[in-house]
Amino acid sequence: MQGDICDPDRPAHPGIFPAGEAGQSDHQPAELTVDFPVSVVLPAGGTGERTGLQTPKQFCSFLGRPLISYTIQAFERVSWIQSIVVVVAKENVDLMTDIIQRFQHRKVRVVPGGSTRHRSICNGVLALGEQEEGERLPTDRPKVVIIHDAVRPFVEEDFLYKIAIAAKEQGAAGAIRPLVSTVIATTSEGYLDHSLERAKYRASEMPQGFTYDVIYQAYQRCTESDFEFGTECLHLALQYCGTNAKLIEGPPTLWKVTYKRDLAAAESIIKETLSRSACVITGGSAQAVTLADAFQKAAGALDMELDVVPDLMGDNGRYLSKEWNFIQVSVNHSCLSEVESLLMDLEAANRALLHPLVVIWVHLSCSDELSISRKMPEPAAIMDVASSAKLRNILVYAIQLHQSKDTERWERSVLRVAEITSALIRERSPALVGQLLQA
Structure with a gap:
């Protein structure tokens, strides 16, 4: 049984997602080292019928980036994975190639899929044993092949490590999750035949891992019926190679985007994950440091x-x-040069490649109220900077804050700025780009 049985209404937050730029990791535990070649096959040939959308779900966009790109990034950030094969329907090969180029994914090949899930996975496995024309791919076939659904973007490195090690030792390994619903069998007339004892069964999930020889031989020996109607790779390894897979209970983050409501849940998780952290740049000003310290206290209550x-x-x-x-x-001066310098640094680092990046300019005025208007730049200047940055996928917002001598009023203002900042970072609303908000 594939993982659709698990409850799609209970998405869980990934512990490490996303991490760093494509192909890099900001969170790679030193102890997770693999001394054998590992490659990945991502079947992505589905039509997305269950979502009720014209666009297959793997190509639906979140924050301007297709779902499959997030899944690829989850594997690219793992240093010990040497190559990734994405298998798509023949009519989507050009689209997938464009996605790889646009988001600068590395270690990735695209191959056309077959008419069924098993035929597509088989094509991906065969591609790992071939050298693509014009490419410098490893001449040695991978020791372990990890197979994972392209619409499960929240997979973590520590679990991939467990699957890879178990697959090398046992020949096959797969993720499982507890069943959340009772499974029943029905008669041809639509009546209850019998039910299964739920405690004895598990839902089969992805990722699954195999030694290359096991999964290759399984596909060489399986029948046309298996190719047409089968969905479980672990079963093929058992039936045709005598390899009994090691089953490992996976985290709740392995859920699969299956229905339309799952798309909204995935987008919410991605937004919240991207909004967890921010770097406050003070320019060394004592007033800015004081404000930043107050931000830290207020942001802690907002889980940021x-x-x-x-x-x-x-x-x-x-x-x-x-x-x-x-x-x-910025404190008491209207120049946007600090923001413009930051934008140049971010563009040079290619930080906005994978998703919209948020930059918030907080103008702190410590002067008397009569001079505030003289200290702020013209709204048109802020809009010009923000409009230019938006073309580079950077969302710039501005907040004006006047320092009050009334301690209670000042604390309320700081909390309000923290709340506004948190909301702007989380929602990434294009409509508010370049707007000067008052705290």
Whole structure:
């Protein structure tokens, strides 16, 4: 039984997603090392009938990026995975190739699929044993092949490691999850025949891992009926190679995007994951540092992590390679040069390639109210900078904050800025880009 039996209404947050740029990881435990070649096959030939949409779900976009790109990134960030084969319907080969080029995915090949799931996976496995013309691929076939659905983007490295190691040792390994519904058999007339004892059964999930020889031989020996009607790779390994797979209970993050409501859940998880962290740049100003410290306390209540740095020079430049958002604090001056400099650094680091990046400019005025208007740049100037940045997939927002001598009023204002900042980062609304918001 494939994982559709598991409850799609209970999505869980991935512990590590996304991490760093494509092909890189900001969270790679040193102990997770693999000393044998591992490759991945991602079957992505489905038509998405159950979503009720014209676009297959693997190509539906979140934050301007198709779902399958997030899944590819989940594997690219794992350093010990040497190559990825994406199998798509023949009519979608050009589309998939364009996605790979647009989002600069590496280690990825596209091959045409077959008429059924098993035929498509078989094509992917065969491609791993071939050298693509014009490409410098490893001449050795992988020791282990991991098979994973393209519409399960929230897979974590530590679980992939468990699957890869178990597959090498046992010949096959697969993820399982507890059943959340009782499975019954019906008669041809539509009446109850019998039910299964739920405690004895598990839902088969992805990823699954195999030694190359096991999965290759399984497909060489299986029948036309298996190709046409089968869906379970572990069963083929058992039936045709005598390989009894090691079953490993997986985390709830392995859920599959199956129905239309799952698309909304996936987008919500992606947005929330991207909104967890921000870097506050103070420019070294004492007032800005004080404000940033107050931000940290307020943001903690909003379950948001804030790091405070004076600039992005030296070691602080590491934030440019993280999946963080940025808050630039300026005090008592109207020049947008600090924001423009930050935007140049982000563009040079190619940070907005995979999803819209958020930059929030907070203008702190410590002057008297009569001079506030003189200290702020013209709204048109803010809009010009934001409009230009938006073309590069960077969303710029602006917040004006006046420092009050009334302690209680000041604390309320800081909390309000933290709430506005959190909402802007989470929602990434294009409609508010370039707008000057008052706190």
